Amino acid sequence: MDKKLAIIGLGYVGLPLAVAFGNKYSVIGFDINTTRINELKNGIDKTLEVSTEKLKATQQLAFSDDVEAIRGADIYIITVPTPIDHSKQPDLTPLRKSSESIGKVLKKGDIVVYESTVFPGCTEEICVPILEAQSGLKYNEDFYCGYSPERINPGDKVHTVTKIKKVVSGSTPEVGQELNDLYASIITAGTYLASSIKVAEAAKVIENSQRDLNIAFVNELALIFDKLDIDTHDVLEAAGTKWNFLPFRPGLVGGHCIGVDPYYLTHKAESIGYNPQVILSGRRINDNMGQYVANKIIKLLIQGNFTIRESRVLILGFTFKENCPDTRNTRVIDVVKELKEFGVNVEVHDPHADKHEVMEEYGLDLIDQPDGQYEGIMLAVSHTEFENFPLSTYKKENAIVYDVKAFFNKEQVDARL
Template identity: 50%
Template sequence: MTKLSPESKIAVIGLGYVGLPLAVQLAKHFDTIGIDVNAARVAALKGGHDSTGEVADGPLQASKLAYSESMSDAADADILIVTVPTPVDAANQPDLGPVRGATRALAGVLDDRKVRTIVYESTVYPGVTEEICGPLIEDVSGLKQGTHFFLGYSPERINPGDKVHTVDKIMKVVSGENAEIGNMLCEMYGQVTSGGTFLAASIKAAEAAKVIENAQRDINIAFMNEIAVIFQKMDLSVHDVLDAAGTKWNFLKFSPGLVGGHCIGVDPYYLSYKAQQLGHLPRVILAGRSINDGMGAFVADRVHDHLLKAGNVLVLGLTFKEGVPDLRNSKVVDVIDRLKWLGHNVTVHDPLADPAEAEEEYGLTLDSGALDGRKYDAVVMAVAHDEYVNLDDAKLNDLVKPGGLLADIKGAWRERDIQGDFRRWQL
């Protein structure tokens, strides 16, 4: 059985928003190597820069973390931690391709010379670690679970762009296939975070805890989006209503908007998939997803209704949330697609997003000069990046044609008495 010591070697497989911050923290205490199949990503990290912005250049350059594109460099690791994405496919079914691929790759470098612990952090539905990953490792490696290797699960809780709830400060849920593995992983993660660890009753319990954390947020936001739609029909701003309701001590303060990203917009589908496998139709979960998935079209339709005819529309922001360059599962794309379908000419601007990634993922061209000297029939603030929140009245007047529309999806300008020859709309 894997024993933790200062000489333990750890491999983190997948160096994205989750894996890199974890690997950097682990490298402070253990011999740690980060593995990623993306050669450009590895080269950038070796050069001391993280394009996701999750780890600043200074700490990254000072880290003892080693990097590699080859899984063979993880062959001598005592603990292997898998932090690859878990997306959904076009039918909103779980896509376990990245998890299966990483599992096959790591299993291919294992041997019986040492006992290892394989830990998954990727968000999955309950049962994936033990019912899919464990047997897959056995099939590929020829080794036996419980003898040559052991399984653990510790759900990631990274919130992209959040500089407060970082991996070194949050409580870490940990689980193992037996008590010894669970306690060993608590000891390891306990050296990473000051927030402490919680040993879950089982691997399945830890998997389930993670998936319901995000499903709960999704459902709460869906309620806000539904009441926003209702209040629009009453010519009420949902933000004005929430300001009043929020004065009650037990009112839950969630905000309406576009719900995308790699967690909240995806994880409920993992839970609903498993529920339906078990013969249960998860009505609340799917209803919440349906409402949130429809908000992009709703916003576009309201903009169109205000304009009455097709025009030139500037969409500010493409990433899935403010302050981050992450484009995964951005629901701003739904707004753009609907506006185009309605006949509008759409220009997209985002100061943080990678233009090449926007083109590759969505076929969209980011216009870096969109704020310079052009006027639009409508300007839609879709993502509340600081650059947009801080635009002054004069600049906003320069962007909107006389009689045009200033649409503030996020409500970021609602407290400002912006003067200009344009109409204003918000949820």
Template identity: 55%
Template sequence: MAKDPVLTVIGLGYVGLPLAVALARRFEVMGYDIDETRLEQLREGRDRTGELSRGELLDSRLEYVSDPAALKEADIFIVTVPTPVGPDNKPDLRAVESASRFVGGLIGLGSIVVYESTVYPGCTEDFCGPILEAESGLISGQDFYLGYSPERINPGDKVHRVDSITKVVAGQTEKVARLLAQVYGAMNGDDVFVARDIRTAEASKVIENAQRDINIAFVNEIAQIFGKMGLSVYDVLEAAGTKWNFLPFTPGLVGGHCIGVDPYYLAYAAEKIGVDPQVILAGRRINDGMAAAIAGRLDADLPRGARLLMLGFTFKENVPDIRNTKVIDLVRALEGLGHSVDVYDPVADAGEIRHEYGLDVIDAPELAYDAVVGAVPHTGFAELPLRGLVKPGGLVADIKGVWRKRSIPEGLVYWTL
């Protein structure tokens, strides 16, 4: 391109918004989202995801757009829509398909369409490309071009941000790959890795999180083994962690938009070519079953029909993100065993929880529960006064080990993985 390209980012969620704001420091960028309320909040400097501050939003040159016609000015379209799995744990590509149809009606000769959404190897070229062709009447690789740059957003992480990490990029041609390296490099000091091709870049993304999932599954499995031996896995990990090359993974509920999802995309691709992904799916089975395993262990220490307080609902600490949270599985498992559960999470949005999961959370904890369950280690939970929250003789269930070093009030029973 003879001039700086005009960019548009499709989808302003956890991935798209930080990317769009970072790119807007160097390029003309339009941010598009179908949620008008979201756009209005961003114009006012409010980001409900908590990823960007009011100052960062108000200082940005990013243009918030709701009129698709304005996007026809763009040279590069970056798609950042979610890619979850369905009830059968197969890829749910409806958002990607919809976004591709949308973008296909906007692109022209020379346009570049980049996908950041996590997909299986081959999806960009074999699934998205034909949709773009059908909607535009143009030929992929000749009239317009494809690119891929996997997102690496870690919600709540203020250190590893999109403009301070290595970005992997790939293009349909070498020239497109070079251009994308220049565009992404302009926002992060040229810290860019150019992958061999799009399929390689897609594959690199799914194994990043599949690797973490497998390692966490190992720790979750040994937590169950050691629990039956009367050992705390946290004590064991603390000792083992003194070796220089021991990997620091911890047990717990594995949800969220990446680790709990991406391995299924890789497994789907493997099964399509006749490969049985045994290790990948074994890790998923262990992690998906962790809520039921924890509920069973808690049930053994609870009175019949116990009343419990669940601390935390988001998929990780100190972020409002409730996508694919496995705390809901723990709540439902305990309810299925005959217990009642109050959920308290000052970080999450109560309305969003009600909409997504049909669950009403409490505004503040009450007193004298049979048990308190530390599910998500939000800041402040470690200092909660346990005496009073829990009945005398009641259970303090510490899934994430936040109270391990604390003196538990006399008369309460402490339990951890």
């Protein structure tokens, strides 16, 4: 297949995909972030998904922040973020703007593929009309579309983009097969050709909704067992001896997928007159876990006879998952805000998070290293760097340790989520 590809959006999804394709095809990677483009040109990936060696070794990959640079491509693959707004409604601004940009350079015979997580119908109901309006071309006559949901797991060096089975779909059977062949040429784990774009969109959005519900279930168990004075992890380990018990664990559910995608599905459901109950119930539980964790810390401090307004609490970890610099939609911020409302002096240390990004996005000043001793220490993210963290060095006498991830030895902590 002699095709030129353009990858739109070079974040956690787009960059690994561009590198994978760049080993076989001529690829131009486009992003509106000029700083990001300059870093990539110098072989630097701040997301740590692609090494400098791999970036420099990808011969057929170029980077640009000029939309004219992607003109002439045959296949455009859009991998921009699809977040939610403050009202927990889908924010399609990046998707709309990228569609407008592609529409301006689109020519006859081109294919536009979307990888961003959306609700079923979004590609053809929202994006296609924008492409038609900007290009003056007609859908499925002059140009075509596809949807192949991203399956990137940030920070995972084992399940990388080429090693995860890829769902593919096209706006016509012929386009579907062409795209399936294209992805199959780089995805060693294989591909699955879905029957329609809507099916592929729906498949993606339920993947993370299912995980969200499973985590919500064990989070609710944690709330119940806390009242019963039972260690949740002890219960889960015992239950896990049954062969078909699913190994989910309680925690703060953040990130750009699990904590966001269910709202895309519920938004679409509500737009067609159905009020989803199970999905939103799970979301409510998970969205409130930060508040629960903060209140648990306050109770532990009171039990330790500490004065709340004078207490210093150290939080270890701020990213949404371990060994990853991604702070998007991290729910650790909920714990920070709640503790601060009680008057607690909160300090957050994370060796992976970008201090400037955290300050810009959350108004929080991360500390480089813990300083002195604290009345309370909370393990929020199980970074490898915290494995041998010297708790005794930073604990005041009778200080409490709360472990959200059941990461430390049980004997070292006062309570676990």
